[in-house]
Amino acid sequence: MRPFYCHNAPRSSLVMAKLFAKIWRTGIVTEPLSIEAGRTLDLARRIEDRTRRLLGRALAIRQVDAGSCNGCEIEIAALPNPIYDCERFGIHFVASPRHADLLLVTGPVTRNMEVPLRKTWEATPDPKLVVSIGDCAHDCGVFRGGYGVSGPVASVIPVDAHVPGCPPEPADILAGILKALDRLPEPGSRADSRTGSTASRR
Numbered sequence: 001m002r003p004f005y006c007h008n009a010p011r012s013s014l015v016m017a018k019l020f021a022k023i024w025r026t027g028i029v030t031e032p033l034s035i036e037a038g039r040t041l042d043l044a045r046r047i048e049d050r051t052r053r054l055l056g057r058a059l060a061i062r063q064v065d066a067g068s069c070n071g072c073e074i075e076i077a078a079l080p081n082p083i084y085d086c087e088r089f090g091i092h093f094v095a096s097p098r099h100a101d102l103l104l105v106t107g108p109v110t111r112n113m114e115v116p117l118r119k120t121w122e123a124t125p126d127p128k129l130v131v132s133i134g135d136c137a138h139d140c141g142v143f144r145g146g147y148g149v150s151g152p153v154a155s156v157i158p159v160d161a162h163v164p165g166c167p168p169e170p171a172d173i174l175a176g177i178l179k180a181l182d183r184l185p186e187p188g189s190r191a192d193s194r195t196g197s198t199a200s201r202r
């Protein structure tokens with residue numbers, strides 16, 4: 001059997017040594033959190049406390065783009081990014097409405113998305129919450145009057161809280177989620193019928 005010999009071993013060792021030297025010279029380059037990021041994390045902690053109390057577990061969110069320009073999605077996508085890392089507070093984005101507690105809906109509802117949005121809402125188990133994100137979701141915003149626009153989100157499904165802005169910032173989105181969670185009854189209260197709480201909003 002021929003002995004194994006790697007011709008690149010000395011070279012790769014040199015590369016690694018240079019890399020470690022560079023890391024050593026550069027040090028930590030992250031910046032202190034901004035005030036806005038601090039506010040966002042404070043809201044995320046409050047959501048974590050509330051969902052643990054109300055649901056006894058993490059909060060599962062399904063995001064639905066009903067026709068937005070994707071500006072709102074960029075802000076929503078910031079929530080699980082390395083700056084805010086909201087997953088550590090039990091704020092999860094899920095792929096299926098069947099696994100979701102809350103729908104985050106953006107954009108004016110286009111004619112093509114009217115039925116899928118309604119089906120998504122119907123597929124979400126009770127007690128479900130809906131938060132509409134951005135000016136377009138509220139009154140169609142800059143797309144109002146467009147031939148492909150069906151209407152605001154509230155004209156298709158019940159909305160528990162709205163977050164204004166074009167686009168709203170991550171902290172505003174979390175504040176909207178917190179506001180929607182306030183609509184869930186406290187565990188053990190007479191209003192805690194869970195499956196019936198949403199039906200009354202239909």
Ligand code: SF4
Binds near residue numbers: 142
């Ligand atoms: S609210 Fe603004 S950012 Fe959000 S979908 Fe409408 S135009 Fe785009």
